[in-house]
Amino acid sequence: MSFKISNQTYFKRGVLGTAVVALAGGLALGCSRHAAAQTPESHEASPTAVTGVVKVTREDLFKEVKYLAEFRPHEEVELHAKVSGYVSEIKVDFGDQVKAGELLATLEVPELQADLDHAQAAAQKAAADHANAHLVYTRLRSVNHDHPNLVAQQDLDTATANDQSTAGAMAAAKADTEKYQTLVAYTKITAPFDGVVTRRYADPGALLQAGTSSDTQAKSLLRLSDNYRLRLDFPVTVDYVKDIQVGGAVEVHVDSLGGKKFTGRISRFTREVNEETRKMTTEIEVTNLDLQLMPGMYATVVLKVEKRAGALAIPIEAISPGKTPTVYLVNHDHEIEPRAVTLGLETPDKYEVLSGLQAGDLVIVGNRAALQTGQKVEPKLLPVTLKEGT
Numbered sequence: 001m002s003f004k005i006s007n008q009t010y011f012k013r014g015v016l017g018t019a020v021v022a023l024a025g026g027l028a029l030g031c032s033r034h035a036a037a038q039t040p041e042s043h044e045a046s047p048t049a050v051t052g053v054v055k056v057t058r059e060d061l062f063k064e065v066k067y068l069a070e071f072r073p074h075e076e077v078e079l080h081a082k083v084s085g086y087v088s089e090i091k092v093d094f095g096d097q098v099k100a101g102e103l104l105a106t107l108e109v110p111e112l113q114a115d116l117d118h119a120q121a122a123a124q125k126a127a128a129d130h131a132n133a134h135l136v137y138t139r140l141r142s143v144n145h146d147h148p149n150l151v152a153q154q155d156l157d158t159a160t161a162n163d164q165s166t167a168g169a170m171a172a173a174k175a176d177t178e179k180y181q182t183l184v185a186y187t188k189i190t191a192p193f194d195g196v197v198t199r200r201y202a203d204p205g206a207l208l209q210a211g212t213s214s215d216t217q218a219k220s221l222l223r224l225s226d227n228y229r230l231r232l233d234f235p236v237t238v239d240y241v242k243d244i245q246v247g248g249a250v251e252v253h254v255d256s257l258g259g260k261k262f263t264g265r266i267s268r269f270t271r272e273v274n275e276e277t278r279k280m281t282t283e284i285e286v287t288n289l290d291l292q293l294m295p296g297m298y299a300t301v302v303l304k305v306e307k308r309a310g311a312l313a314i315p316i317e318a319i320s321p322g323k324t325p326t327v328y329l330v331n332h333d334h335e336i337e338p339r340a341v342t343l344g345l346e347t348p349d350k351y352e353v354l355s356g357l358q359a360g361d362l363v364i365v366g367n368r369a370a371l372q373t374g375q376k377v378e379p380k381l382l383p384v385t386l387k388e389g390t
Helices: 002-045 110-146 153-185 238-243
Strands: 049-055 057-073 076-079 085-090 103-108 188-190 195-200 222-225 229-237 249-254 260-269 279-287 298-315 326-330 336-340 342-346 350-355 362-364 377-381
Touching: 049 326, 057 342, 057 350, 110 153, 229 238, 229 298, 238 279, 238 298, 249 279, 298 342
Parallel strands: 049 377
Antiparallel strands: 049 362, 057 229, 057 298, 076 222, 085 103, 103 188, 195 222, 229 279, 249 260, 249 298, 260 279, 298 350, 326 336, 326 362, 342 350
């Protein structure tokens, strides 16, 4: 009996299991058909990817090279005494601003004044002697004109000679006087140009030797610098000499003044490349009326070279790495299309495109890993900030 019951039980369980399996299979088939039916609708309803693009434009591209330079005065002189003497007065000290012709110091040379007085007295005597000789000559000539043969020819010749010799003596005495007047004037030392006194070497009472030759070791009195105009020299490497021209604009950065920046113009250059350094000295003149800049300060000169006017330009981020430079552009059908390009000048943020693109093309920038060739995308034009000066 128990055997039958077990067989019946086994049978019933086998029928139930078969039914369950059949039901599960039917549900699975229905689900798969439902999924298959839904797949096309889901694909058509999926949103189009939005990708950032920039427009290929024409710009003025250039490369920037930087040079370290140092400010120096436009003019600078060491003031010496022309004549030997003691400093009797000095009116300025270092840091003082002076004008051209302003009295800076006075020397005491008593013997020069005595020499001048003597020369002036000699000039007065020479003038009186000439006046007397000339009067005698004119009288004898007048008598000889009215009464020929009345005046001996020898007397007339002597009067003529005396007139000429006294005239020469008077001219010599005048020149001697002017010489001593000049020497006395040298005892007053004046500023040759507007500037700033940057050094003071002597005090009142000091004896200064005449600085009449560069070979002498005469002590200087003052150093005067024209700091209202400064020179900024920088060495341009031979590769960029071709880009240098008078009037060309350059940027100047002065870090010691909190990053002060201004535009300068090339004033002159040597037109010769140094054989040892392979560089050419180029100079900018900088107006410095407020004396904010000082000689000895360093500056960075930013020179724009290898200029390309109206060049096709794209951001560096648009280039895909590889043996052949490639960009991905969005064509008129909004599909991604790879395009090989030929590149020219490289700037810090742009490439010059020589071939492969046209102005107005839309190229993709940023991450392109999730994009595929032929994929439909919605281009989003990104703002591009141009470099100053382009």
